[in-house]
Amino acid sequence: MAKNSETKRLGELCSYEVMDTGLEEGFDRITRMAQFVFNVPTALISLVDEERQWFKSRQGLNMTETPRNISFCSHAIESGEPFVVEDAHQNSRFCHSPLVTGEPYIRFYAGAPLKTPRGYNVGTLCLIDYKPRTLLAEQLDRLGDLALMVISELELRKRSINDPLTGAFSRIEFRRVLDVQIAASRAASSPFSMIMIGIDRFSWLNSTFGYEAGNCVLKRIAELCESVFQTPSVVARYSGKQFAIILPHVDHAQAASMAEDLRVVIADFPFEYSFKQIDATASIGVAEFSPRRDTSETILARVSLRMQAAKRAGRNQVVHCDVVNEAS
Numbered sequence: 001m002a003k004n005s006e007t008k009r010l011g012e013l014c015s016y017e018v019m020d021t022g023l024e025e026g027f028d029r030i031t032r033m034a035q036f037v038f039n040v041p042t043a044l045i046s047l048v049d050e051e052r053q054w055f056k057s058r059q060g061l062n063m064t065e066t067p068r069n070i071s072f073c074s075h076a077i078e079s080g081e082p083f084v085v086e087d088a089h090q091n092s093r094f095c096h097s098p099l100v101t102g103e104p105y106i107r108f109y110a111g112a113p114l115k116t117p118r119g120y121n122v123g124t125l126c127l128i129d130y131k132p133r134t135l136l137a138e139q140l141d142r143l144g145d146l147a148l149m150v151i152s153e154l155e156l157r158k159r160s161i162n163d164p165l166t167g168a169f170s171r172i173e174f175r176r177v178l179d180v181q182i183a184a185s186r187a188a189s190s191p192f193s194m195i196m197i198g199i200d201r202f203s204w205l206n207s208t209f210g211y212e213a214g215n216c217v218l219k220r221i222a223e224l225c226e227s228v229f230q231t232p233s234v235v236a237r238y239s240g241k242q243f244a245i246i247l248p249h250v251d252h253a254q255a256a257s258m259a260e261d262l263r264v265v266i267a268d269f270p271f272e273y274s275f276k277q278i279d280a281t282a283s284i285g286v287a288e289f290s291p292r293r294d295t296s297e298t299i300l301a302r303v304s305l306r307m308q309a310a311k312r313a314g315r316n317q318v319v320h321c322d323v324v325n326e327a328s
Contacts, residue, residue, distance in 0.1 A: 019049060024056075030125070030146055031125075042060035044128070045150055047114075051068055073124040084134075085110075088106050112140070122154075174236035175296065177236075191251060193254070198310075212274075213274070216272075228261055233245055234246040244300075252287075256318065283317055306322075
């Protein structure tokens with residue numbers, strides 16, 4: 001796949017903000033239907049990023065992801081057509097794959113690309129069996145129909161004003177509100193501040209305690225943000241493990257103080273799931289909007305860089321000033 005095309009494909013996948021999110025009934029309903037209709041032990045919604053295939057929904061499989069370089073689904077998104085391996089043991093391309101010679105011992109694979117309305121294949125709806133089998137042409141058509149249902153669910157999720165898990169604003173709505181806030185700030189020559197929150201070691205938390213535990217932490221942190229940053233602040237789930245907050249009429253010093261209050265509240269909060277104590281912390285970046293020099297992109301870049309600097313400095317910290325030359 002050409003580098004430029006792959007970069008755009010990855011950007012399209014990123015725009016859905018779905019990677020490393022928890023289970024959602026809308027997607028699970030489709031994989032349950034695929035498992036039943038095709039009478040297979042395993043049905044998956046697989047999303048393929050730069051280095052891995054990650055399963056947004058899975059029936060009949062315990063693993064949550066595999067490296068991209070050994071995935072069947074990577075071949076399906078590159079071909080752009082339904083991709084079928086009737087017997088992996090007899091296929092020279094896959095017979096030595098660790099997914100065939102070891103867990104989960106795949107013999108049969110069929111994947112329909114998840115092609116977005118912009119024309120990018122972000123993953124597959126795939127079927128797996130542990131014995132050889134074939135699919136008729138009309139069965140492949142039905143698999144394609146179910147893949148279109150996955151895309152519809154992704155598009156619906158993308159357009160939602162609120163994040164379905166936490167109830168906070170979605171990233172799309174946040175960007176719209178940010179543009180309105182910038183226009184108001186420029187009209188009144190009044191600054192405002194922004195905070196970016198990244199949950200520390202969130203991938204480790206998910207792999208150790210499970211995705212439902214991760215969902216629990218996300219929901220609680222959204223609630224803590226709402227309690228610390230009260231109206232007229234705007235709290236949004238900016239990505240799978242990040243929250244962004246707009247603080248109208250709040251200057252840099254006030255925002256830094258509020259961010260520190262939140263950091264302490266999160267670090268001290270008794271997160272618990274299924275009677276297990278979960279220690280969660282957050283790294284936080286703070287930036288003030290300058291009506292004269294900032295755009296939405298520059299303030300977002302600055303606050304994100306400061307959040308990343310807080311993580312590099314050891315996590316569970318607030319960074320509110322330039323640590324490096326951020327212009328570079």
